[in-house]
Amino acid sequence: MGEAWGAPLVLLYLLALRALVQVSHRQLLSPPARGEEREGYLDNITAIGPRTVGSPENEVHTVNYLLEQIKAIESESTDAHKIFVDIQRPTGSFSIDFLGGFTSYYANITNVVVKLEPRGGAEHAVLSNCHFDSVPNTPGASDDAVSCSVMLEILYTLSKSSEPLQHAVIFLFNGAEENILQASHGFITQHEWAKSIRAFINLEAAGVGGKELVFQTGPENPWLVQAYVFAAKHPFASVVAQEIFQSGIIPADTDFRIYRDFGNVPGIDLAFIENGYIYHTKYDTSDRILTDSIQRAGDNILAVLKYLATSDMLAKSFEYRHGNVVFFDVLGLFVLAYPARIGTIMNYVIAAIAFLYLGKKVLQPKNRAINNLKKFFAAFGLMLLSWISTLVTVLIVAVFISLIGRSLSWYTHFYVSVFLYGSAAVVKLILVHTLAKKFYYKNTNDQYLGDVFFDASLMVWSVVLAMITRIGLCSAFICTLWVAFPLLTKLMTHEEFRQKGATMKFVVMYMLGMFVPYLYMMYLSWTVFEMFTPIMGRSGSEIPPDVVLAGFIVASTMILSSYFINFIYLVKSTKTTLITLTTVFVVTLILVCSGIFFPYSSDAANPKPKRVFLQHANRRFHDLDGNLVKSDSGIWINGFDYNGISHITPLVPEINDTIRTPCEERAPFCGLPWILPVHFMFRKNWYLPASEIFPASPIHFKVLTKELTPWNSLRLSFEVSGPSHMSLYIRPHEGSALSTWSLGDGTPVASVGGDYFVFYSRGLQASPWHFWIELTKFDYCDHTKLVVSILKPVSFDAQHEHESVIAHLYQIVSDMKVQFVYDAIIILTINLCY
Incomplete structure (x- = not known):
């Protein structure tokens, strides 16, 4: 097979499949x-x-x-x-197991x-x-x-x-x-x-x-x-x-x-x-x-x-x-559906047929079985090695892009990720197998190598099919497609390949036989990319989106290359292909590093905004005796993607890493008004000092009763009234435990770190919120710290000394088409001792 027509033919084949997928998604x-x-x-x-x-x-x-x-x-x-x-x-x-534990209360x-x-x-x-x-x-x-x-x-x-x-x-x-x-x-x-x-x-x-x-x-x-x-x-x-x-x-x-x-x-x-x-x-x-x-x-x-x-x-x-x-x-035309138990039987049968086919082929003739097994498993191991090395290489590129501050360069221009990570993945795959062909298989017949690497791919997918079916995932049907159709294709093209090698007729027959699994995998992959690419813009400050997307692209590349790896051993040279793809990768990498691909877009017809969440918060921290130990007010800032505020700082110098929010470890949920900061997605926060805010609906929090129960526990009942959204945080002091409460089914559900989080909301004309909690009593006076944060949409009217900075921030954020929400938060700490 000549590289001059082999590589373009594979590329045109994949582009044609992509075009069909595009038509289907826009159908x-x-x-x-x-x-x-x-x-x-x-x-x-x-x-x-x-x-x-x-x-x-x-x-x-x-x-x-x-x-x-x-x-x-x-x-x-x-x-x-x-x-x-x-x-x-x-x-x-x-209560539901949401964000590591979450209790919800609603009224009216x-x-x-x-x-x-x-x-x-x-x-x-x-x-x-x-x-x-x-x-x-x-x-x-x-x-x-x-x-x-x-x-x-x-x-x-x-x-x-x-x-x-x-x-x-x-x-x-x-x-x-x-x-x-x-x-x-x-x-x-x-x-x-x-x-x-x-x-x-x-x-x-x-x-x-x-x-x-x-x-x-x-x-x-x-x-x-x-x-x-x-x-x-x-x-x-x-x-x-x-x-x-x-x-x-x-x-x-x-x-x-x-x-x-x-x-x-x-x-x-x-x-x-x-x-x-x-x-x-x-x-x-x-x-x-x-x-x-x-x-x-x-x-x-x-x-x-x-x-x-x-x-x-x-x-x-x-x-x-x-x-x-x-x-x-x-392709949106009809749905195939069948019971999972039928799928399990079908999957095992197809995997068994593939194993029998491979076993019979490798073990015949008997006098060469050991040698055949060695060569087969060498190809199998080389394929796995090429996948692992490809994954490592591309992830290194993704980590580098993240470290230099060029994350999400593909957010508005998706094909940048294909040219950057996709070309790198294909280059590494081809390079590994080209080197293996040149140095490890230098005296081996190309036709034999093409055959053995096809069988190795079939073996990989047969093993994966058996494993996923054993786990019980219904998605194993994808592996069924990647075993059944290639096996039929191999049987269909076997005679042509044996007699004439990799002729044009063989390649056409081969690609037609692979049409169904490749088309469906392209269809499924594009659906996944269409869903997940936008999600990377709101996936939090801790997950490097380039690493995630690079992983998806490498996985897609490995899957789609499975039954084309054997073509590397059938072509006379891969030099032109490697040079072309390497050039695409290097040029794209240089452009990405230069910052030419700005992640976000304010195009009125097709906006792709950056998400930043702003909340104006008042915080007051008390010790266990009720003494005020700290008080501040500010704009609490959360960037919803990995770039954080890096694109805001040049325009608003006050917003920089010098105002990073420290975690108040002695306070529930770091003393911040979300359950999310302690969640793995949002650990980077910023806090711009600002004047105190005065909510239109202030909170009224009352301890109604303290009752010692016969079973040596303390029941505390409360009444709360205030705005339409409030959050209650509870952290039992050392030596006490929250055993039951009037919320949910009565069993307290702990959130991340062992604290308790209750989200409250109400409609109009709701009665005050009444609830009670019960604490186990130990050998000494127990304390329970309760932190109540109130979220209330507010507006600003230029009354405060920091208003110019805040107004500047709001204006810049608005100009950048950044979505934000105004909220005011009040935090109260109450000492309860018996």
Whole structure:
């Protein structure tokens, strides 16, 4: 095989696959013009502005708008259905294993619940869930106003149908998802309609528009996946996404967890994943969500809801809870799904066939079996060595880029990472095998080497297939593709290769045989990159994003090169390829080091902003006798990516490493107003001194009673009133322990470091918060330090001596298109002794 045509042919093959993947990912619809109702729903909800829990925008204006639209829909419904509407304002608490331990308390938050059922009534129901609240400083079009708009349209469509449903459909417009999933908990644990729910569909977002991905199902209940497979008109689903999300790699969670864990209800979780750069920013506006994205989501969700609401299995859903299911879409055209137990059998059978094929080939003829085994395992070891050395080399480059302060140079220009890390990975792979061919295999037949390295690749994937199947991951189906199709390809091309070697006909036959696994791997890889690249801009100050992305690219390179490594031994030379790729790598490295690729973009059409979180905080530290030992006020600054504030310091000199926030180790959570600073993601903080802030709703914290219990413990009860968001931190003093409390299920859940964190939020007109804790009593007077931080959106009006610096900071940050949130924090320390 000549390098002059071999290398370009492989490149064109991969580019053609990439083009097909691009077409598939952009495979949206061309529907009629956007309907008036749908346009009105989304635009009108986002026009209300940011909808944080406890604000009039969330608790009053959005609720009133939803009620008006539901009433209008009800007036046009047919006689085949009945519509019931309920406003729920629950109060409750729960604990989840989130950020290392997290307890949530909510009071008088708001849910708008609509039930559509047959005229004769229904015993069972399917739930559709969206949330209308948003994080501060964003109109929340994709997260999650568009889903609520789609649900209104679905409600309208179903209510207008003359075809009666078999089961009820409950539409939950929940008003407190961004507050750590509070509203869904209030509904599923307290609302009377929740008892009838047998399945749910949760509508979420991790990006803005595009195709909505089914990234969680179950638990178990394969009939739910089958419902999606049968009903969805434009499927996009992957069990790989499910296993990645549930592994905890992505720092997020959805209402799916609440319905699964507290309601014991199976469901489907789906989300928009495109353009996550502007997720949770002020750029998340309705005009950025394409009509065909909304149409796709509406078609799919309507079809699946209608299917479930007329399904005989819904009423007996618990009887169908048996095992997991393997599911994945094929280029968005259709979904393949089968029980995981069938997949396990199929995986082991295919792995066994591959092992038998390799064993028979290596061990024949018998008089050369030992020599064949040595050569086979030498190729196997060389392949693993090439992968390890490639990974180490590329990670060294990524660490170097991080150390010189050029992280995220690819954030706005993704292909920079491909040219930098991808070219380095391919060069190292080719170089290792070229050197092996020249010095280790210098007198060995090229045709034999090509054959043995193909078999080595097949062996690697067969071993991986058996191992992943043994672990129990449904994602093992990918390895099945990488064993079955190459094995068939080898059998198909064996005669041509044996007789004529690496001819053009052989190469074409070979690439056609590899078409399915390579196309699917490119499709899956691009989906992963589309999700994870924006996440690197909000992954915290401790995770080097270049190292993570470089690792992804190396993994993709190793996988995609698996069955092309043998081509290195079939070509006469790799010199031109190595020189070309090395040149690409060196030029890209120089450009990246020069800083020409600025990470962020304020392009109005396609912004990729830097995220910085600002909070104006007052802090007061007391000793155990109640004496004030330290007091300060300032702007607490957290950079949401690895670059921290390095791009801000040149413009605002006051913001530099001289104001790094020290950890007050004797105070809970370092004496800072988040649970996150002690979390591994956010250890770098900055604190710019500023004047004291005076919240409009100050906290009132009272110790109501101290009661010594018969079992030698102390019960302390409290009353707290204040703003809509508060955080309670508890650290029992040495010699005491927090044994029980009135929150959650009564069992305290410790956070990182053994402290306790409680997040509180309320709607309007909530009663004061009452709770109690119980401490075990030891041999001496125990102390418990409680730190309460109050988060309250505020505005600044140029009254303070540091206002010029603060105003300058805000202006610069705004000019850089940096998203930020104003919050005021008060910290109180209370000495409690008995």
